[in-house]
Amino acid sequence: RNHHTTTTSIASSVPPSVMNLNPTPNYSSNGGARLTFSSAPPSPSSEVIFIGRKSSLTVDNLLSKLPNDNDGSSLSSSPILLGAMLSSIQDAGKASTFLPSQTKVTAVILPSAEKITRNNHLFSPHTISESLEGLHSSALEKSIHICVMDEQIEEFVGCTAVAIARSLPLYHSKSSKKKNDDDVNSTDPKNVGVTVTFHNSTGQIIETESPYEAANAVANNVRLSAKLGDMPPAELNPDTYSAECQSIAEELKASGANVTFMEVKGEELRTGGYGGIYGVGMAARCPPRMIVMSYTPPQNSDSSSTTQQQQQQKQHVVLCGKGVIYDTGGLALKPKTGMCGMKHDMGGSAGVLCGFRAAVQLNVSHKVTLVLAIVENAIGPESLRNDDILTMKSGRTVEINNTDAEGRLILADCVSYASTSLGDVDVILDMATLTGAVSITTGKKHAGILAKTQSMEERVFKAGLKSGDLVYPMLYAPELLKSEFASKVADMKNSVKDRGNAQASCAGHFIESHIDEDYKGDWVHVDMAGPDSKNERATGYGVALVLGLLDAPGFC
Numbered sequence: 001r002n003h004h005t006t007t008t009s010i011a012s013s014v015p016p017s018v019m020n021l022n023p024t025p026n027y028s029s030n031g032g033a034r035l036t037f038s039s040a041p042p043s044p045s046s047e048v049i050f051i052g053r054k055s056s057l058t059v060d061n062l063l064s065k066l067p068n069d070n071d072g073s074s075l076s077s078s079p080i081l082l083g084a085m086l087s088s089i090q091d092a093g094k095a096s097t098f099l100p101s102q103t104k105v106t107a108v109i110l111p112s113a114e115k116i117t118r119n120n121h122l123f124s125p126h127t128i129s130e131s132l133e134g135l136h137s138s139a140l141e142k143s144i145h146i147c148v149m150d151e152q153i154e155e156f157v158g159c160t161a162v163a164i165a166r167s168l169p170l171y172h173s174k175s176s177k178k179k180n181d182d183d184v185n186s187t188d189p190k191n192v193g194v195t196v197t198f199h200n201s202t203g204q205i206i207e208t209e210s211p212y213e214a215a216n217a218v219a220n221n222v223r224l225s226a227k228l229g230d231m232p233p234a235e236l237n238p239d240t241y242s243a244e245c246q247s248i249a250e251e252l253k254a255s256g257a258n259v260t261f262m263e264v265k266g267e268e269l270r271t272g273g274y275g276g277i278y279g280v281g282m283a284a285r286c287p288p289r290m291i292v293m294s295y296t297p298p299q300n301s302d303s304s305s306t307t308q309q310q311q312q313q314k315q316h317v318v319l320c321g322k323g324v325i326y327d328t329g330g331l332a333l334k335p336k337t338g339m340c341g342m343k344h345d346m347g348g349s350a351g352v353l354c355g356f357r358a359a360v361q362l363n364v365s366h367k368v369t370l371v372l373a374i375v376e377n378a379i380g381p382e383s384l385r386n387d388d389i390l391t392m393k394s395g396r397t398v399e400i401n402n403t404d405a406e407g408r409l410i411l412a413d414c415v416s417y418a419s420t421s422l423g424d425v426d427v428i429l430d431m432a433t434l435t436g437a438v439s440i441t442t443g444k445k446h447a448g449i450l451a452k453t454q455s456m457e458e459r460v461f462k463a464g465l466k467s468g469d470l471v472y473p474m475l476y477a478p479e480l481l482k483s484e485f486a487s488k489v490a491d492m493k494n495s496v497k498d499r500g501n502a503q504a505s506c507a508g509h510f511i512e513s514h515i516d517e518d519y520k521g522d523w524v525h526v527d528m529a530g531p532d533s534k535n536e537r538a539t540g541y542g543v544a545l546v547l548g549l550l551d552a553p554g555f556c
Helices: 059-063 078-087 125-131 135-139 157-165 209-230 238-254 267-271 275-281 308-313 342-361 407-421 437-442 454-467 478-485 503-512 543-549
Strands: 035-037 047-053 093-098 104-110 143-149 193-199 259-265 289-295 316-327 367-377 389-391 397-399 427-432 447-451 471-473 522-527
Touching: 035 157, 035 209, 059 078, 078 093, 078 104, 104 125, 125 157, 135 143, 135 193, 157 193, 157 209, 157 454, 157 543, 193 209, 209 342, 209 543, 238 259, 238 289, 238 316, 238 342, 238 367, 259 267, 267 275, 275 289, 275 367, 275 389, 275 407, 289 342, 289 407, 316 342, 316 407, 342 367, 342 427, 342 543, 367 407, 407 427, 407 503, 427 543, 437 447, 437 503, 447 454, 447 503, 454 471, 454 522, 454 543, 478 503, 503 522
Parallel strands: 035 193, 047 104, 047 143, 143 193, 316 367, 316 427, 427 522, 447 471
Antiparallel strands: 093 104, 259 289, 289 367, 389 397, 447 522
């Protein structure tokens, strides 16, 4: 097939070959509320939000961070109001009050450490996000100061930034009416938005810049990842998504980073043997593609400047992402209720893409390669059919018995490429919204992980606890589960025979079976279909997990 496409940037118009149902989409990454992490608090603030555990949120600590009236009239009554507000919260919760100065004060008290079990982050990032729901609309009009206080705050910078970022989504296409002059907020436009400061348990501000740099990097990328997930497929298609990837690569190169970009698309995939990616995406108007970006840290170019131990600690980590920008199910068509929200089926690719971007911005010491499979699982005369047989990049053949089990097909080509074409690779991680079954297996706040070795399983589990992008191990037993894919006419089928037999693990093992037999490195599969979205919004899950795996600043 001959695909005639126009490469463009998300920041510009959609290619003319694609009907865009939204004539004025909000593409700008800065279209949402401002979010800044800084040691310099805004002045003045219309609202101050305090977040921390009970031991840190004392009346004195709160009072020391609040603005006073010029005549000091609020000093006498404020302690009483703040004390009553804090007393209204028992063990954990949220309460608000207004001071005589008309400043709104909110306290979010997090559960104490003894209330947190071993499979949750000690600082309860999910509680933070849930407590800040609705913050976005206020942050578009007012100056809001968030003070985060804890004795371990420098350990919790990363997860806190992620939690706050998730409450401030960037994408929207709602119509809006221009306000009358009488309705215009008096706040200085430069101060409108959210500013976050970090404090220890006595209220003293953390002035070191490195925690704020890490927080800004991860927050910006979590918001970008979520924005990409929230964009409808008429706006984010394989062409515009590719343009965004190219834009990110150019941005990183312009900053001085050693980053490369390569793309294989359309007929090049077929002739190159990428049967999974080409087969799934060949019916769409925009051609499928595989994008490869690499980052080499400066330290790697001069091994004499590092110790032998440091050299051993550096790894080549490959991040593979499922980028199904819309999943109709193909000819195995999804029902109407099951298809809504399938714009989020590219969440794995967005997570590793923006995790890669943040890792480069934070100058991680590992070499990192990004491999994205970007397709639309569409319906048309050239759609993949049940009973078709694909020859994959690995050389293995797959009989299709469910065109709606497409994510594993495109990721199989990615991991095959990663294990054969990128030189010495230490870790391959693939991330995907792969199965609905994983939510039954590990819930909606934890991704399921399937790891080749126990040491890799433990490493990723710890990365989840550090970052707040929580994970939990799934059954690893390929020798017990591979029979689920048995085929009479090909090497395997793409969907299981018994959906009640560790289905989420089986899907991961399908991907693993396409890794080259001579590959000696480690592998882990992350099925993040549960935490990828919440309340019809993408969460930006995966960015922080990648940073935790790579020991990035703020996640060590």
